[in-house]
Amino acid sequence: MTSPAPKPVLIAGAGPTGLMAAIWLSRLKTPFRIVDKHQFAADTSRATILHARTVEFYRMLGLSDTAISEGRVIQYLSVYSDLKELVRREFGEIGAGKSKFPFVLMYPQDLNEQLMIKELEKEGVNIEREVEVTGLVQDDDGATVSLKHKDGTEEKFEASYVLGCDGGHSTVRQHTNIKNDPGTYTQRFFVADVEGEVAVGLENVNVCFTANNFCLLFSMPNGRIRLAGWAPDEIVDTKFTYADVEENVKVTTGANITKVHWFSTYQVHHGAAQTFRDNKVFICGDAAHVHSPVGGQGMNTGLGDAINITWKLAAVLSGRATPEVLETYHSERKPFADRLVNTTDKVFTIATDKGLLGKAWRTVFMGNIVPLLFHFGFMDSFLFETASQVRIEYRSSALSGNNRISNLYAGDRLPWVQFEDGSDNFEPLNSLDWQIHVYGEKNDKVSEWAQERKLGVHYFASTQDVQAKGIPKDAVLLVRPDGYIGHVVEGSKVNNLSQLQEFMDKWGIKSFSS
Structure with a gap:
């Protein structure tokens, strides 16, 4: 039945x-x-x-x-203080080697x-x-x-x-x-899509500030200019229009705006x-x-x-x-x-504090320390890995079960690897299904075990890059539908495959194609 x-x-x-x-x-x-x-x-x-x-x-x-x-792939990040460019950093390949998409996409x-x-x-x-x-x-x-x-x-x-x-x-x-019960910042902010002439590069995301003001400026894919900043102190508790922020925008970014397509104000909430x-x-x-x-x-x-x-x-x-x-x-x-x-x-x-702390951050930290960090390349990897969300992991999840081999943990995003022929190990993930990855020699035991459970099995060479990213040679990875590692075992011995089976049985896991 x-x-x-x-x-x-x-x-x-x-x-x-x-x-x-x-x-x-x-x-x-x-x-x-x-x-x-x-x-x-x-x-x-x-x-x-x-x-x-x-x-x-x-x-x-x-x-x-x-x-x-x-x-539009963001090509540069620029930081301006009083219309003087302090930082101009290439951004188009900031995460090279970490993802097929090592950039920030507008x-x-x-x-x-x-x-x-x-x-x-x-x-x-x-x-x-x-x-x-x-x-x-x-x-x-x-x-x-x-x-x-x-x-x-x-x-x-x-x-x-x-x-x-x-x-x-x-x-x-x-x-x-x-x-x-989220909190709410008292400061009000604006966002606007406009047309006009600007003093900063439109191929950039421009962080523009003075001691007393702050504004983001960048070009949108539709060719319009996006502005975002805060309201002047005297109109924080009142309704305001672009005319109320126009002078601050001009002083901070050097922009002469000729047309406003969209203008909105808001307060920022925070909490989970x-x-x-x-x-x-x-x-x-x-x-x-x-x-x-x-x-x-x-x-x-x-x-x-x-x-x-x-x-x-x-x-x-x-x-x-x-x-x-x-x-x-x-x-x-x-x-x-x-x-x-x-x-x-x-x-x-x-960053948005209008007191001494905020002014010190904008003038001392942004004006002096940040340019040095960018100049010596200290910010690139940190910025990409932090903002790109490639470092999100679920190691403490019950589904991960404290399982690991060396530094490769269940719950980690599958490390991205590209091979000499241009292919990569993320191609099979479009099945949106559980699958087996082996980085090393093809193994009949693994293939037979996976075939019986209607799991796709994919073999990849154990290259220097594979090992550098923490994937042991001949390890068997059971990859989740969302591209995170579900379980990992060493080699393909019968007892190791039985560990994979125990994991699947515990959670009742079956392939979506079964």
Whole structure:
């Protein structure tokens, strides 16, 4: 007797996080609905950057080439003080050897959304707009979600699980026991898309400051100029327009703006929810954590949340993993979110302080120390690895189980390696499935074991670069659907393969193709 089909997953929110969740569930053939209370997708955006780890995820979905062609690789980072250039650092290959995408990609949120919406349309997915979550009741079998449609009709929808991807003021979260009380910086900020003439290079991301002011300036893929900075002290508590910041922008960046296409003001919130799960509900993106714009981490982190939870939901609902796998979403994503909030909070607080500490940071640290660090190359690796999210790891996750060989840990992102023929070890990850990697000699025992479990098995040469990145010769790696190491054993002896089997049995893991 066949078991009944699982109830669909409900995704609340069709921003980048919700759209990414929808694509993964669609690719893994998991039933779902995606709803959004807004009539249209965003046509403006504060988030502008895709980092290397996110572009790697896009590659797994076949979307990276489009994103790169539509976006713009940042070529230089420049720091200006009183219109004098202190630093000009090449940025186009800052992470060379660490990723196929060793750069920072300017690809705003609205373009990200358009890309993913088109992909979902190809797959026949309907995004239900002007449909609002108004209530949610959970039980052991799932969640009953109250939905209000644009014509006023109300619906009770039975979902297996609910993904709250509906932003910092998440309605889904409000109907759970998840506690969330983010702080708010008193300083108000502005963001604007403009046209005009500038005194700094538009091929750069320009960090411009004086002792009393600060502004970012860079060119967007659509040819417009993006400005971001803070409001003058005297209008912090009032509504303001570009005219109120125009003089500060001119003094700080040397820009003469001729046309303002879009102007928005906001206050920055910071903090993470105490838990990312309440029974059948998971929260992702801004619903789970909000933080300052330092490093352009927000959108990228939300996309990572969506990927982490959706492959696990797909596995559990299809009987290819035990429900305990879902517990690892919180334990894997929450620690990173906390570190991110704390780190960006400290940097943001100092950088935007208008007292003596902030002035010292802008004049002494940015004006003297940062140029030296860049000059001697000390910042390149640190900046890339910190901002790109390639260093995110899940070693403490129960799913990783303290498993390791030497310095290669379960829970690490699979180290990226490119070979002499131009191929790399990330190519097979587009299967979005569990797979075996062996770096060394081909082994029939491994191939037979993997074939019996319908796991793809991929052999790679144990090159100097492979070993330099911590992958022991002939080690057998079981790689997760999201490109992180699930389990690793030495060689291919029978007892080592049995360790892999014990791991899979413990978590009920089966290939999505089984």
